[in-house]
Amino acid sequence: MSDYPKFRSIPRLHRPVVVSEKVDGTNGLIEIVSADDYFQEPIPANRSGYAVNVGEDVYFVFAGSRNRWLSPEEDNFGFCAWVWDNAVELASTLGPGKHYGEWFGQGIQSGYGLDEKRFALFNTDRWFDPRNPGDIGRYLEHFPKAQRVPFIVTVVPVIAVGSGRDLNSTVEYALNTLESEGSVIAPGFMKPEGVVVWHAAARTYFKATIDNDEQPKSVAERMQRAKQDAANLKSLVNSIKDEITV
Incomplete structure (x- = not known):
C-alpha cells in the first residue's frame, strides 16, 4: 500500500442535508461491546463498564461524555447511572456499537421545563421516533431504512430535509419554524x-443557533449569563422597593 499523503476527495455541496433540532443538553455516548469483541481487544482497566446478559449473549455497556469515559463515581449529570440502570434494555434494543446523543432535561442547561432527564440519539439515518410531531411521514419519505427508536430513548427531531443547493433557505426555514412554534x-x-x-x-x-449565532459559543454563554444576572438584579431591586413601600 502506498504511503503517499494523497489529498482527500472533496464532497459535492449539492447533496442531501438533514436539519434537526439542536438539543440543549450535554453530549453523551453509549458504547455496547459484545463479549467476543471485548476479549479480543481488552478494554483498558481504568474504563468502567457494566456486564449484562441478553438471552445467551453477554455485552459490556459503557457510558461517556463528550471527552471522557464516565463511572458512577465520576458521572455527568447522572448519565452513567442511568445507562447502567437500563443497561439490559439498551443493549438488547440499540445493539453493539457507539451510540452518540444528547442527555437533556431537568437541571441540564435550559432544562426544557422537564421534571426528568432524557437521551436523544443523533443518528437520524437509523432511528425515528413517532412521538416527535411530523416525524413519521418525514422518515418514511427520506429514511426508508430507519427503525422505530427504542421506547427508553428518543432521537433528535428532523425539522427539514433539503439539498445543499438550497442550504441557506432550508436552515432559515428550520430556524424560523422553531422560533415561532417552539421546541x-x-x-x-x-x-x-x-x-x-x-x-x-x-x-x-x-x-446554527437562533440567538447570537455570529458569536463564539463562549461569548454567547457569557452574554446569556450577563442577561440573567441583570434580570436577577432587577428582580432584587424591585423586591427591595416593595419592602420599602410597605
Missing part, C-alpha cells in the same frame, strides 16, 4: 436553541 423535542418550550445540519456527502455536522 419539537419538548413541546411547549418556546426557547429552543437552534438546529444541527448533517451534510450527507461531507459526512459532517454544522450548527
Whole structure:
C-alpha cells in the first residue's frame, strides 16, 4: 500500500442535508461491546463498564461524555447511572456499537421545563421516533431504512430535509419554524436553541443557533449569563422597593 499523503476527495455541496433540532443538553455516548469483541481487544482497566446478559449473549455497556469515559463515581449529570440502570434494555434494543446523543432535561442547561432527564440519539439515518410531531411521514419519505427508536430513548427531531443547493433557505426555514412554534423535542418550550445540519456527502455536522449565532459559543454563554444576572438584579431591586413601600 502506498504511503503517499494523497489529498482527500472533496464532497459535492449539492447533496442531501438533514436539519434537526439542536438539543440543549450535554453530549453523551453509549458504547455496547459484545463479549467476543471485548476479549479480543481488552478494554483498558481504568474504563468502567457494566456486564449484562441478553438471552445467551453477554455485552459490556459503557457510558461517556463528550471527552471522557464516565463511572458512577465520576458521572455527568447522572448519565452513567442511568445507562447502567437500563443497561439490559439498551443493549438488547440499540445493539453493539457507539451510540452518540444528547442527555437533556431537568437541571441540564435550559432544562426544557422537564421534571426528568432524557437521551436523544443523533443518528437520524437509523432511528425515528413517532412521538416527535411530523416525524413519521418525514422518515418514511427520506429514511426508508430507519427503525422505530427504542421506547427508553428518543432521537433528535428532523425539522427539514433539503439539498445543499438550497442550504441557506432550508436552515432559515428550520430556524424560523422553531422560533415561532417552539421546541419539537419538548413541546411547549418556546426557547429552543437552534438546529444541527448533517451534510450527507461531507459526512459532517454544522450548527446554527437562533440567538447570537455570529458569536463564539463562549461569548454567547457569557452574554446569556450577563442577561440573567441583570434580570436577577432587577428582580432584587424591585423586591427591595416593595419592602420599602410597605
